[in-house]
Amino acid sequence: MAKYVPDITTNRWVIFAEGRTKRPVDTDKSKSANVNEICVFCPGFERIPGEEIYRVGEGRAYERGWKVRVIKNKYPITDFHEVIIHSPDDKLDIDRLPLDQVKLIMRVYRERFNANKDLGHSIIFNNVGEVAGASIRHPHSQLVVVPKQINLDTLPLEAVVNTVVDNKNFVVFCPNFSQWPFELWIAPKRRGEFFGQITDEESDDLAYVLQNALKRLIKHLSGAGHYHPGMPMVSFKDGPAYNYYVHHGKDWYIRIIPRLVHRAGFELGTGLSVNTIDPVDAAEALKEEDIGQTLEEKILNG
Numbered sequence: 415m416a417k418y419v420p421d422i423t424t425n426r427w428v429i430f431a432e433g434r435t436k437r438p439v440d441t442d443k444s445k446s447a448n449v450n451e452i453c454v455f456c457p458g459f460e461r462i463p464g465e466e467i468y469r470v471g472e473g474r475a476y477e478r479g480w481k482v483r484v485i486k487n488k489y490p491i492t493d494f495h496e497v498i499i500h501s502p503d504d505k506l507d508i509d510r511l512p513l514d515q516v517k518l519i520m521r522v523y524r525e526r527f528n529a530n531k532d533l534g535h536s537i538i539f540n541n542v543g544e545v546a547g548a549s550i551r552h553p554h555s556q557l558v559v560v561p562k563q564i565n566l567d568t569l570p571l572e573a574v575v576n577t578v579v580d581n582k583n584f585v586v587f588c589p590n591f592s593q594w595p596f597e598l599w600i601a602p603k604r605r606g607e608f609f610g611q612i613t614d615e616e617s618d619d620l621a622y623v624l625q626n627a628l629k630r631l632i633k634h635l636s637g638a639g640h641y642h643p644g645m646p647m648v649s650f651k652d653g654p655a656y657n658y659y660v661h662h663g664k665d666w667y668i669r670i671i672p673r674l675v676h677r678a679g680f681e682l683g684t685g686l687s688v689n690t691i692d693p694v695d696a697a698e699a700l701k702e703e704d705i706g707q708t709l710e711e712k713i714l715n716g
């Protein structure tokens with residue numbers, strides 16, 4: 415059971431979730447590769463990781479044939495904690511999966527958001543890479559429900575400026591209030607709704623812009639790195655490392671945060687963020703990045 419402890423003077427809360435320490439970690443590079451040969455999120459091991467809640471695709475519960483699979487987290491942060499396994503593929507994540515698969519994942523996000531929405535605040539998030547907090551490599555997202563009476567310290571949707579990509583229903587941009595280098599926000603054009611209210615068409619459009627944004631980010635920050643004034647040679651040295659989350663409240667958005675820097679003493683002591691990359695430059699660089707789109711794709715999707 416999760417335990418919620420308030421700080422009366424600031425109205426902030428801490429969650430104590432002791433069971434989390436028992437969870438297996440397979441992103442630890444110091445271990446030899448064959449220590450964790452079995453991936454419990456891969457097809458064939460459906461009975462091992464936790465109770466199956468939902469699936470898209472073929473097959474019965476706990477059997478193969480699924481395309482996206484949702485299970486209970488065995489090591490939950492709160493009392494309702496789900497794992498959304500992106501596909502049977504152990505390596506490919508949102509940026510490299512076929513677009514149709516990403517569309518299925520977005521439909522599952524919506525389905526699970528709506529299934530949990532009356533239980534509390536539903537937060538959907540994805541951690542990629544060890545520095546971003548991932549403990550199992552097989553691409554997956556998570557959904558955690560926090561009781562409604564707990565205050566969450568979250569940002570409202572920022573003003574849309576510094577556009578990187580846009581299509582019929584969404585715009586991807588680098589807000590002027592960017593706390594992290596190269597953070598990207600995805601805003602729906604139909605504003606003031608909860609995430610669970612997106613239509614099928616919007617859900618498909620979201621799959622496209624999310625994939626497109628991640629492709630740009632990863633392409634730009636991988637390899638030898640790029641020179642940016644104020645932050646020479648930024649790169650994902652050990653592979654992509656980022657978080658994104660779907661804002662749980664009204665006027666939803668998605669915020670993608672690449673993990674290029676660590677928060678240090680000054681930031682922890684003041685609550686102020688130091689960002690060495692101007693979001694205007696970040697947007698320009700990401701917009702220019704060549705992700706191998708055809709002209710037709712560019713015209714179709716903005």
Ligand SMILES: [Zn+2]
Binds near residue numbers: 454455504
């Ligand atoms: Zn796997």
